[in-house]
Amino acid sequence: MYLKVLLYMDSNQEQIQNLSEIRNLMERSSRFLSLSGLSGISAGIIALLGAGVAFFYLDYDERYFSINRYFIDKLDLFFQSKIGFLIADALIVLVLALGSGIYFTTRKARRNKLKVWDSTTKRMLINVFIPLSAGGIFCLALLYNGIFFLVAPATLVFYGLALVHTSKYTLPDVRILGISEIITGLVASFLVGYGLLFWAFGFGILHILYGAIMYYRYERKTNLSVHNS
Amino acid sequence: MKEIISGLNKIFDSRIRLGIMSVLVVNDRVDFNTLKELLDITDGNLASHIAALEKNGLIEILKQFIGKKPNTRYAVTEKGRISFRHHLDYLDKLLKSQGV
Numbered sequence: 001m002y003l004k005v006l007l008y009m010d011s012n013q014e015q016i017q018n019l020s021e022i023r024n025l026m027e028r029s030s031r032f033l034s035l036s037g038l039s040g041i042s043a044g045i046i047a048l049l050g051a052g053v054a055f056f057y058l059d060y061d062e063r064y065f066s067i068n069r070y071f072i073d074k075l076d077l078f079f080q081s082k083i084g085f086l087i088a089d090a091l092i093v094l095v096l097a098l099g100s101g102i103y104f105t106t107r108k109a110r111r112n113k114l115k116v117w118d119s120t121t122k123r124m125l126i127n128v129f130i131p132l133s134a135g136g137i138f139c140l141a142l143l144y145n146g147i148f149f150l151v152a153p154a155t156l157v158f159y160g161l162a163l164v165h166t167s168k169y170t171l172p173d174v175r176i177l178g179i180s181e182i183i184t185g186l187v188a189s190f191l192v193g194y195g196l197l198f199w200a201f202g203f204g205i206l207h208i209l210y211g212a213i214m215y216y217r218y219e220r221k222t223n224l225s226v227h228n229s
Numbered sequence: 230m231k232e233i234i235s236g237l238n239k240i241f242d243s244r245i246r247l248g249i250m251s252v253l254v255v256n257d258r259v260d261f262n263t264l265k266e267l268l269d270i271t272d273g274n275l276a277s278h279i280a281a282l283e284k285n286g287l288i289e290i291l292k293q294f295i296g297k298k299p300n301t302r303y304a305v306t307e308k309g310r311i312s313f314r315h316h317l318d319y320l321d322k323l324l325k326s327q328g329v
Binding site: 015016018019021022023025026028029030115118119 | 244247248251252254255256259260263266267268317320321323324
């Protein structure tokens with residue numbers, strides 16, 4: 001027994017190293033760590049541009065409207081002629097944001113010499129897509145039934161839920177972003193006339209903000225050390 | 230007490246076995262290739278350490294088929310989870326008592 005303790009005392013340094021290796025393996029095997037803050041920033045910028053296009057495409061009446069007017073004046077009839085353009089706009093934003101996200105995340109993984117596609121990636125994507133596809137189908141149901149004014153809040157709430165759910169499998173900061181998106185969506189679902197503004201805030205401003213925080217927290221140091229070496 | 234410590238020593242002596250346990254306690258099921266990539270070791274080396282852990286009842290082997298391809302995955306047993314936690318607690322205490 002004494003001998004063992006003595007042996008351990010000698011190998012203290014080794015045990016500390018073992019512990020840090022254990023921690024590292026636990027993180028690396030269970031979380032997708034290559035998610036880049038830059039992908040949040042670029043997705044946010046793209047979302048703001050997309051919202052800007054929609055903003056100028058719509059007439060003043062349609063940018064903000066009161067829910068009473070929506071039902072009494074059949075504001076939805078105005079929208080229906082423009083809804084095709086708005087959906088196309090949203091889809092382009094989605095594709096560009098996803099594309100830039102994949103680009104920056106792949107770049108970060110390559111810099112850190114991690115694999116982009118492994119079991120943590122798969123698990124993260126599966127967990128993102130379950131709530132997100134439920135939300136997508138729900139929004140299609142809203143469009144189908146002509147309830148356009150709840151589409152923006154619904155996308156925000158479902159996206160936030162997807163992020164909160166997925167944060168277990170990637171960087172923990174994603175959870176706070178998710179909660180912010182849910183709150184934004186819930187507020188927007190009461191102030192229904194301002195969907196476009198809330199949408200721009202949730203998908204634009206919040207992404208840029210949290211992307212910047214994550215970038216400074218996880219990537220700036222490693223990039224600097226790469227440049228220095 | 231003495232038995233537990235010597236028992237732990239034997240099993241978790243190797244850094245690779247410690248590594249396998251670290252991965253398995255935070256993941257429900259992990260397949261051979263994922264473990265191999267994470268630990269960066271050869272097939273034979275990993276297989277022998279897995280066999281040792283399984284023999285001690287710390288992990289279990291789950292075999293299944295994906296289409297026609299056999300796929301083997303590993304999971305930690307309750308005994309494995311408890312022994313690993315004890316081992317970590319022990320290391321922790323040891324290092325603290327040394328004022329590290």
